[in-house]
Amino acid sequence: MKKLLFILMMMPIVILAQEKTVRGLISFNGEPLPGVNIIEKGTSNGVTTDFNGNYEIAVNSQATLVYSYLGFKTQELQVGESGTMNIVLEEDAQQLEGVEVQGFAGVVGRARKRTESVQSIPESVTALNSEGIEKNGINNVTNFAKLVPNLKLNSSQAAGINFLTIRGIPQIRNADAPVAFVIDGVTIPDPSLLNQELFDLALIEVVKGPQGALYGKNAIGGAINIYSKEPVNTTKNNLTLGYGNANALLTQFVSSGAIKKDKVFYRLSTQFKNFDGLLTNEFNDEKVDFSREFNARGQIIARITDNFKASATLQFIDVSGGAAYYSVNPTGNLFVDGFPGGALSPDPEDGNNVINHDEPGKSDIRNAFGNVSLEYTPGKVKIQSITSYNYVDRSLSGDLDFIPFDDFTQGETAETKTFNQELRLNNVASEGKINWSAGGFYQDIEKPFFQDGYNRDFDLNQLFYGIAADVINTTTTYALFGFIDYKITDKLTASAGFRYDNDTFKQEDHLSGDTFERSNDIVQPKASLSYQATENALIYANYGRGYRTGGFNPAVTDRFNRDFEDELTDNYELGFKTSMWNNRFILNGSAFYTNFSNQQQYIFDLDTFYPGNYNYDKSKIIGFELDAKLRLTKYLDLLANYGFVDSEITEGGTTGGVNGTATDLSAFNGKKTPFVPQNNFNIGLESSFALTEKVNFDGNINLNSTGKTYWDESNSDAFTTSAYQLLDARASVSFDNVKFTIWGNNILDKQYYTEYVPGSLFGGFDDFGWRGRPATYGASVSINF
Structure with a gap:
């Protein structure tokens, strides 16, 4: 009996001794390879390298690992004493020649904070790894959104003022975005950074539907993940120079290598961009949409032991540009009964697309970001600590009446200081049926905000502050x-998650002296359930709850209360992912229904000169999306997606309460949000092939359409913009270490508005619109050394 008890006690130790966590980097010519398959030979235990070429797998200590990737020679290596196995793959020309028409390479993402193939994630996900990012010229979220159904990001008024809409959930002024915005694993809560310049990236990804269980508050419509390229062990440098119309200058330099071979690595990424502008203020014949940006990012990774890694990132952004150059009354009457009058057409091609104001507009945004990550893997569990600090300073000044008279001007300053601390635990991928993650999170945000302006008393002809x-x-x-993910059977997987948030909000109002x-x-x-019907067909169903925080308004008025409420959603989704003809045709789709409580809206109260937010009691959203890739020939791909959404106010409720009188919003019941x-839809063609043995060509052309948009609650045709389409194209030729690229955006020079503001939102002002950027084009040369 004693021997039996001893054996039973020793069994866990023996089992643990037989298991080993192996990690490493897969590369080719010094560059990481995402999507490489690593399998423990003789088992179904396997993983895929992430967007930076990294992998991690728990295996038997005597295991043999098989590394395979299309176009490269398969390698089999036995696990050694060290837990680190860095592999350099070799090209296999015979393998490539043997495949008449290859399928699409596997794109990997981190939608569920674990590296997975996008086709295996039971979520609506669109992702691009570094190759796709470069081919499509993705340099901000706005450009990426063109490739994603039911996602739209516009900027207006000033640098750092962004408006993102996802699956029928819009972002409004002075409120949070409806997505979690995550850079290198760190949540960035300030929406002014949503449209920052992006470069030297390994992954950009959007996952749609409520993601609060994984990403926390404000992920009511989804999450956008962005990961930078990591430092590498081999010295690599890249210099890119570019020039375009409107004196568009680009200088970009990236350097990476080892400080200590195989132990400590660095990466330095810098960029400067200048744009003199294309839109002209008719009042002074000056360009108003100018911008200048400097961006610098430094990274260090130290592999202290086989199972302990430390990394640090520092980033600085400095942006300046034009501001407040809306089109107002360019062909109408300037004054009606002493106030701005005339009508601006919601169709900018009707001739009303003119900027004409007397006050020059200027805006600035500066950002400093620091992040320290520690990863320790003592066995089959990874422990990660992420500490970060983010500072944003934003300002704008400019006209407020947007006409050439000294009536109204505006000024605004805002800061955001954010400290994050997160602790994560998750299991290392193995042949087991369960994958899990857990953790805790702390965040402290401080946001000073100041807004002022001058207005003229027409009777006294004096300006008042x-x-x-x-x-x-x-x-x-x-x-x-x-x-947690649990494989009920080989084909059926159930997933469940939760997040508990305790949020405390405080506002110190220096005008009233009140504290709230x-x-x-x-x-x-x-919760989700996914069924792998066949090797190439996945069906899934999801439920998720979303939550976006409310806040405080500067006063009580007829149109809003002293505070506005948190938004809550219950979202239900059915979807599928399929690939056919040896991965030459991929078709993914999903349908969703969202029950919305307390949807937020913005208004400016002209009587009190206060901006504020309020809530509709109930809304609902119904929609679907399709995303397809088709390899027509060895040299030509067809890419297409379509998204439809019906977002409706069902119960407006009431808001405001001056002298006990509330505004009835029930008139908007049944109206579109x-x-x-x-x-929206996007249809594009991509081509990539060898012109000669040493010269390669890449090119693409995309037509993107934005559908009909209502800009006020009444859904009046006078405040509705029609659908518009933009055509972009890009082509590059590369040989040895040099690449030449030409590109064009909105190459048909379409006139359109990215924001249209009805005068009803401002209690009597006329309508005004924010012009989209005209045709831009340019060329660049990139050199690796």
């Missing part, structure tokens, strides 16, 4: 989260 807002908003968050405070306790559950395009 007014402050619209002078507040400090703080948010403190404590959260716990967990997620409230707390939330929110649980965001998520403002700022939401009714549909």
Whole structure:
């Protein structure tokens, strides 16, 4: 009996001794390879390298690992004493010649904070790895959104003021974005950074539907993941120079290598861009849409031991540009009864697309970001600590009446100081049926905000200074989260997750001298069921709860209360992912229904000169999306996607309460939600082939359409923009270490508005619109050395 007890006690130790976690980097010519398959020979235990070529797998200590990737020689290596196995793959020309028409290479993402093939994730995901990012010229989220159904990002008014709409959920002024915005694993809560310049990237990815269980508050419509390229062991440098119309200058330099071979690596990425502008102010014949940006990022990774890695990132962004150059009354009457009058057509090609104001507009945004990550893998569990600090300073000044008279001007300054601390635990991929992750999160945000302006008293002909807002908003968050995948059978997988958030909001109002405070306790559950019907067909169903925080307004008016409420959604989704003809045809689709409570809206109260937000009681969203890739020939791909959304206010409710009188919003019952395009599509052609043995060609052309958009709650035709299409193209030729690229955006020079603001939102002002950028084009040369 004693021997039996001893054996039973020793069994876990023996089992643990037989298991080993192996990690490493797969590369070719010094560049990481994403999507490489690593299998423990003789088992079904396997993983895929991530977008930076990294992998991690728990195997038997005597295992043999098989490394395979299309176009490269398969390698089999036995696990050694060290837990690190860095592999350099070799090309296999015979393998490539043997495949008449290859399928699409596997794109990997981290939608569920674990590296997976996009085709195996039971979520609606669009992702591009570094090759796709470069081929499509993706340098901001706006460009990426063109390739994603039911996603739209526009910027207007000033640098850092962005409006993102996803699956019928819009972002409004002075409120948070409806997505979690994550850079290198760190949540960035300030929406002014949504459209920052992106370069030297390994992954850009959007996952749609509520993602609060994994990403926390404000991920009510999804999450956008961006990962930079990591430092490499081999010295690599790249210099890119570019020039385009409107004196568009580009200088970009990237350097990476080893500080200590196989142990400590660095990466330095810098970029400067200048654009003199294409839109002219008719008042002074000056360009108004100018911009200049400097961006620098430094990274260090230290592999201290086989199972302990430390990394640090520092980034600085400095942007300046034009501001407040809306089109207003260019062909109408300047004054009607002493106020701005005339009508601006929502169709900019009707001739009303003119900018004419007397006050020069200018905006600035500066950002400093630091991040330290520690990863320790003592066995089959990875422990990760992520500590970050993010500072944003934003300002704007300019006209407020947008006509050539000294009536109204505006100024605004805003800061965001964010400290994040997150602790994550997850199992290392193995042959087991369960994958899990868990952790805790702390965040502290401080946001000083100041808004002012001048207005003219027409009777006295004097200018008066007014402050619209002078507040400090703080948010403190404590959260716990967990997620688990369980393989019920080889084909059926169930997933469940939750996140508990405790949020405390506080506002110090320096105008009234009041202080406001409230707390939330929110649980965001998520559940999904996926069925691998065949090797190439996945069916899934998801449920998720979303939560976006409310806030405080500067006052009580007829149109809003002193605070506005948190948004809550319940989202239901059915989807499928398929690939056919040896991966030459990929078709993914999903349909969704969202039950929306307390949807937020923005208005400017002209009587009090206060901006504010309010809520509709109930809304609903119904929609679907399709995404397809077809390899027509060995040299030509067809890419297409389509998204449709019907977002409707079902119960407007009431808002405001001056002297006990609230504004009835029931007149908007049955109306479409403002700022939401009714549909969008993108259709494109891509080509990549060898011109000679040493010269390669890459090219693409994309037609993107933004559907009909209502800009006010009444859904009036006078405040509705029709669908418009933009055509972009890009081509490059590369040989040895040099690449030449030419590109054009909106090459048909389409006139369009990215924002149209009805005067009803401003209590009497006329309508005004924000012009989209005209045709831009240019060329660049890139040299690797």
